[in-house]
Amino acid sequence: DAMVIQNPRYQVTQFGKPVTLSCSQTLNHNVMYWYQQKSSQAPKLLFHYYDKDFNNEADTPDNFQSRRPNTSFCFLDIRSPGLGDAAMYLCATSRGGDDQPQHFGDGTRLSIL
Amino acid sequence: GQSLEQPSEVTAVEGAIVQINCTYQTSGFYGLSWYQQHDGGAPTFLSYNALDGLEETGRFSSFLSRSDSYGYLLLQELQMKDSASYFCAVNTGFQKLVFGTGTRLLVSP
Numbered sequence: 125d126a127m128v129i130q131n132p133r134y135q136v137t138q139f140g141k142p143v144t145l146s147c148s149q150t151l152n153h154n155v156m157y158w159y160q161q162k163s164s165q166a167p168k169l170l171f172h173y174y175d176k177d178f179n180n181e182a183d184t185p186d187n188f189q190s191r192r193p194n195t196s197f198c199f200l201d202i203r204s205p206g207l208g209d210a211a212m213y214l215c216a217t218s219r220g221g222d223d224q225p226q227h228f229g230d231g232t233r234l235s236i237l
Numbered sequence: 238g239q240s241l242e243q244p245s246e247v248t249a250v251e252g253a254i255v256q257i258n259c260t261y262q263t264s265g266f267y268g269l270s271w272y273q274q275h276d277g278g279a280p281t282f283l284s285y286n287a288l289d290g291l292e293e294t295g296r297f298s299s300f301l302s303r304s305d306s307y308g309y310l311l312l313q314e315l316q317m318k319d320s321a322s323y324f325c326a327v328n329t330g331f332q333k334l335v336f337g338t339g340t341r342l343l344v345s346p
Contacts (some may be wrong), residue, residue: 155332166324166336167280174332214279222267222328225282 127151129216130229138207138237145200145232147215153227154220156198158190161212161231173198174220202234211235238261241325248342248343249315255338257310259325267328269301269308272336275321283310283323312342320344 128149137143147156155174157211159167171180187209189201203211212233216226241261249255259269268287272280286292286301286308298311313321325337 164339164341166339169333169335172332179331193316199250216280218332222332223285223287223332224332225285226280226334228279228281230279 128215128217128227128229130213130232132232133230136235136237139207140204143202143205143234145202145213145215145234147198147200148196148210148227149215149225149227150196152195153217154195155218156192157216157218158188158198159214159216159225160198161214167214170200171203195226205234205236207236213223216221238337239327239329241327241335242336243323243340244346245338246341246343248337248345250345251299251315251317253301253309253315255315255342257312257323257325257342259337261306261308261325261327261337263327263329263335265327265329265331266303269299270328270334271297271299271310272324272326274324275337281322285328287291289324295340315344317346 130147139214157172158170170184187203192198210229214231215229218224218226243259270285271283274280284299286299291300296313301308322339322341324339326334
């Protein structure tokens, strides 16, 4: 089945130790998104790619970066994780176009020790 | 700024009908979407309204009034599996969604 796959489902890292989360898609969608979701809160958009064009949200901390080496893969890099970065990180894709639904992966739950 | 307001929690019994409201104030508006999220799971797309009126998809319907900046999700014949969080989300343009505060629906037997 075509889908959005996030690995790993659970990630533990140490305070200040860089961590990378990965996302892949078999939907061949143009747009890939990264969201941060904290407990009982709405998903918050960090950034997205439309093809190779990177779009950063104004309030996304510099600590968060992203790479999209090809259509299928997208990575979220957290350079120096702090305790406040513990959250669920959701990857999503869409075809592009404002009437297109977003398809989410199951997320990676990040814990900071 | 952007704000989407929803009730924090709604409770209902199996077989009932429940309506989840969403009022929004955003800098751009292309449409209103609804997503369902079970605990620990991914948000899944339910519906999309770009124009005023009611859209029906099985047991779920969604309504939009752009002049009132208001929409709702109507769930009929509630089942236990409908217990989840429901988010409205505004498509603000440039392929972006802004999510509402979320409504936790609890369905009891």
